[in-house]
Every structure is written in structure tokens, then in C-alpha cells.
Amino acid sequence: MKHYYTIFALSLFFLISCTSQEETSSKKQWYKGNLHTHSYWSDGDDYPEMIMDWYKSHDYDFVVLSDHNTLAVGEKWKLIPKSPSHEMGFQKYLDKYGDKVQYREDSAGRIEVRLKTLAEYAPMFEEKGEFLIIQSQELTESFESKPLHMNVTNIQKLIPAEGGNSIPEILQNGLDRVKAQRDSTGVPMFLHINHPNFVWAITPEDIIALEGERFFEVYNGHPQVNNYGDSLRPSMEVLWDKVQAAYLEAGKPLLYGLAVDDAHNYHVFDQNSSNPGRGWVMVLSESLDPASLVEAMERGDFYSSTGVTLESIDFSGKTLNVEVKAEEGISYEIQFFGTKKSSPEESGILLSEVTGTSGSYSLEDDDMYVRAKIISSKPKENPYQIGDKETAWTQPVTGK
Template sequence: MRLFLSLFLLTLFFVAQAQPATRWYKGNTHTHTLWSDGDDFPELILDWYKSRDYDFIAISDHNTLADKEFWKEVPEHPFRQERFREYLKKYGKDWVEYKTDSAGKISVKLKTLKEFRPLFEEKGKFLIIQAEEVSDKFEGKPIHMNAINVKELLKPQGGHSVAEVMQNNLDALNEQRKRTGQPMILHVNHPNFVWAIKADDMRGLRGERFFEVYNGHPLVHNYGDSTTFGMDELWDDLQISYLADGKPPLYGLATDDSHNYLEYKVGLSNPGRGWIMVKAKELTPEALVGAMENGDFYATTGVLLADLQTTNNTLSVEVEAKANTKYTIQFWGARPSPAGNSKARKRVLLKEVPGTSASFKLTPQDLFVRAKIISDTPQKNPYQEGDVEKAWTQPLLK
């Protein structure tokens, strides 16, 4: 018996040793450059993120991929002229291609992803993911979705309603994924931007798995208003609908939606405001996309987690605590509505715990649970004055 037990434990040890270890990777999936409406060169943007310990970045310019010849005129604004001089000084004339016309206006030939990728990528240390913000519309309403790890340009598909536009773009991405065999995802961006996307527009979508619970752009109305859901409320409302319809869970991301890199203040769309932490076996697009589809990630604006476990129908959270900082851990979910309809579910705060660690075990009446961690540390360069650092876990289902 002892010999059998020893052999069994030895087998478990070698199996565990053979499994690649997972680790947390920090990244942003919504980043703009001069290839569309960002105000800085891709190389300087990537240098910003890499030097601040990001592990991966998705360059996601509007309806374009950085894969062709493209010249960009340098605006006459002093900040932009100075930035060009900094770019030229840092990378040199052998790298920077530019020309000056008869009026003295400078145009720069932007480097492609294929050209600038080798300057930054390091295996296991830093990864650039090809992406695109598919920028569509319906009756003037902007409908934007980020295609992550696309192989080909995904053209806006249009449609006869807000919901149909989103569905057509989801279907187009899934078609490209199936045809090319390349893992990729599409996440709905800033639903409240110009109040364009409502809960009912997203409720009936097929194949929708991701959306931005936080976006750092100043015009996206993350917190809603008296008549429109904020992103937290929207998330839980849609989750209830999706699970009732037998759909997979909806996952939430935090992103920068960065456009402005030359000046930092509230009212501009700066980098560093929101990101995701993905628990994956390796730093590759395939591993990251796979982990995200499994819900193995969390969204944050500054709060980091020392541990996150989902076992035995229990969600457990431990914060990587900062000195002199207080934390509140909230567990949000859905339970039967007081009206008595056993199938109806209502969003509810299940539990709230002050401190750096807490757990919640699902009961038979709970549809799901997710954690939101709120600190009392003011966010640096916030989306909105008064914002504090937060984090959001993905939902654990019953």
C-alpha cells in the first residue's frame, strides 16, 4: 500500500512539473496612434508602455492596420512639432523618413507593424498584438468594437439597427477566425459613448463575450446617468439576460482608449488609466486569447490582486495591498426578484467586506457572483476627478 501511495504521489509530482506554470500578464487592448486619431508615433507609444512594465499592447487604430505605406503631416501645434523633433532625435535619420514641402510642412512616413515590432518585442517579456477598432455607425450613432489579434482588416459591416451592426461585425470576425484558424476576439467598446449603445441593443447578441466595463476616454460616460445604466449595472443586467438565454458569460475589460500622449490631464484620453491582468501559460496571442475566453483575467485601474481563486463554487480574492490604503471588497450577483417569479433575477450586492481578503460561496439561489474591489487611493490622472483605484473580477457561475 505504501509503495502504491508513493508511486501515485510521484506520478502527481511529475504531471505537475510537466504542466506549464501560469503567471499574470499586464496589457492594454485599446491603443491609438498616428495611424488614426492618436497624437503620437507608434514607437514612442510602445516605449511608454514597455517602460512601465506592460507585457502586451494591442495597437487598435480605427478601421486600419499598420501594414501599408502611410504618410502623416505633422500639425503646426508646438507640442506636435516638438514631438517630431524628439522622435527624430531618439530614432535618427536612418530610421525616420520625412519630407518637407514648399510651404515648410513636414510629413512623416509612419513605420508599419512589421517594421517597428522587432524594436520592442521580446519573447516572454513584451508582445505587440495586431488589432483594430472596427468603427461603424447607425444613424449617426458610433458603434465601435475592438478586434484583437486579427489577421486581416475587418471592414465595418453596417446594418439596419444598432444591434444588427454589432451582430454583423461579430459574425464577420468569427468568419475570419474560422477561415484563418487564428484565435481572435471582439469586444464592445464604451457603450455610453454619445449614448449610442443601450442594454437592449446588446441583449440579443449572439456570440458576444466581452465589453469594456471601464474605458479611460473622457467622453464615454462610464457611470451612466439617471436614465442610462453605468457600466457596472449594464454588466449585471446583461449577465442575467445572457445566462437566462443559455449563453456564455459576459466578461469585462478595463482599457485606456489612449489617444493623447503629449499632455496629461483630466479631459484628455491618456495612457495608463485602465488595463487587464491575464493569467496565461505564456506570452503569446493564442495563450492570452484562450485565457480571456476562459475568464482567466481581471480588469483594473490600479488595484492589483495577490490571489484570485474560483474553486468549490467559491470566489476568493486577496488584494496586493499598498501601504496606508483601505480596501472594500464587494460581491455582486443576481438572485430571484422579490416579486416571486422564480425565473426572474435581480442584481444585488451579495456581500461587502472591508479589508484585503474575502470570499463568497454561491448559494442555490445565486445565478453568479463577481467581485469589485475599491480602494481609497485616488487614481493618478483619472478619467474623472475624484476617481479611486478599483478592480473587477470576472463572474463565477453556479
């Protein structure tokens, strides 16, 4: 299931400077993964094994179960709701896993199922170099009825919700606690901000106020997250560029954008359901292990997608080159967005656009950064919103 694509030059961090670095790059591979998924351990509607089987059988290389304020450890029994889809889901689970399923029936005829822990279900699916499950948690907070959700990828110990006196304070507390756990364990991990526009909870200004935030969801497949904003509030891409410009003006690192499923629903697939397969990341990494993937993403060595596959991303320090792995009969628009140093308030302007399977943009002295968006003519299957086309987003780069 590994995704082998030729990398003609090193992506994003100038590794073309010497032969030994080029040899290192040639060993890297693209790995497809989803960083936001739910199960019966919180508010998803299927069992961990069924979910892992779906992702593995659909050519993902790594996936997380990021349930709300819990890790898949200890004993948990799930009361199966009395509905046709849930009862059908239980029967499918029982048919597939048979005597590995532990369940009981109460006096009212309701079924409870003991959920498998990560330690129990991971060995059923993991294969070295082929499929990996990374431990994750959706740190779920709120402030004045606004949901503040943050995923922690490769978490080692549960981080409980603790509240705070403002939205930025709660988000910053999450960042600080993840950093503390990373420092104490020595294990690479990162926090990303989930669906800022869910219930219109998190503004660009809230994110601008943070220290140490590197990732957020530019695309989330849940039907209620308002990816595209409205007449009064920004889309995720507008938010991205506004925060990006502010971060760079303040001397902060680049903010990277993730595409994720936020899957909750595995029995009914339609526009009103939060289904798997809507958004993912493609990570260029030396190996399929949590530390390598986290570190690659922190370098910006990945892109996000809802269907478009890239052949290569090459940044020389001045020119960003993008090449699409084209599908027959499909056309592509490659757009380059950025912000001018002379006009930071006009963030996220379209710098250049080309029709075709390859495009490039050379940074000018007045450019703060550039990122590419690749839009396919191919309609997205089971889309977040009717009319969506398959799309990919590269990570922003700055000149050196």
C-alpha cells in the same frame, strides 16, 4: 516585466481537481496588457514607436494598437499639425530615433512623416516572454449618427465597415465576420464592444440581442465615454449585470468586462485628455503569446484594473476567494455583486462586502453568478474622473 504572483489555487475553472492540473497552473503568470490604443495611423497623436516605448517602460507585458478601420500595413504619410504639442512630439520622435525617421517637408514648410508599419516597429520592442505587440483593429461603424465601435484582438486581416439596418445587426455582423476569420485562419481572436455609453450609442438591450458576444469595456479611460451613466442611463457596471442576467437566463455564456485606456493623447496628460495608463487587464496565462492570452481571456482567467493588484483569485465551484496584493497604508473594500434567479429583473445587487485584503463569497442556490469589485482608498493618478479610486474587477463565475 512579468508579474509573478503566487497562485495558491487555480482561478476560475476548477483546475485544483488533480495534481497534474495544479502543476500546470503553477506555470502560469500574470501578464499586464492594454487592449485599446490609438496612434497616428488613425486619430492618435503620436507615433507607434513612441507609444510602444511608453507602455514597455511602464511595465506592460503586451499592448495593441487598435486604430480605426485600418491595420499598420502599407505606406502612410502623416501630415504633422501646426501646433506646439504636435511639433514638440515630432522633435522628440526625431531626437529619439534619428535616422530611422523618414520625413519630408512641403513647399509650405509642413512636415510629413512616414509611419512605421507593424512589421517594422514590432521587432524594435518585442522580447520573447517579456513584451508582445498584438495586431488589432477598431472596427468603426455607425447607425443614425451613433458610433458603434468594436475592437478585434489578434486580427489577421482587415475587416472593413459594412453598415447595417440596426444597432444589433451591425454589432452582430462584426461578431459574425470575426468568427468567420477565426474559423478560416484557425487563429484565436475575439471581438469586444467598446464604450457602449459613448454618445449613448449602445443600450443593454442591444447587447442582449447578440449571439456570441463575450467581452465589453466595463471601464474605458477616454473622458467622453460616460462610464458612470447618468440619471436616465445605466453605468457600465449596471449594464454588465443586466446583460449578464439576461444571457444566463437565455443559456448564453458569461459576459466578461475589460478595463482599457483607449489612449489617443500622449503629449498632454490631464482629465480632458485620453491618456495611457488608466485601465488594463491582468491575464493569467501559460505564456506571453497571442493565442495563449486570447484563450486565457476566453476562459475568464483575467481581471481588470485601474491600479489595484490582486495576489490571487480562487473559485472552487462554489466559493469565490479574492486576495489583494496590498500596498502599505492603503485600505480596500471588496464587494461581491450578483443576481438572484428568483429576481432576475433586480440584476447586480450587492451580495456581500468586506473591508480588508481578502474576501470570499459562497454561491447560494438562488445565485445566478457572482463577481467581485475591489475598491482601494488610493486616489487614481490622472483619473478618468476626479475622485476616482484605484479599482479592480474580477470576472463573473457561476456555480457548478
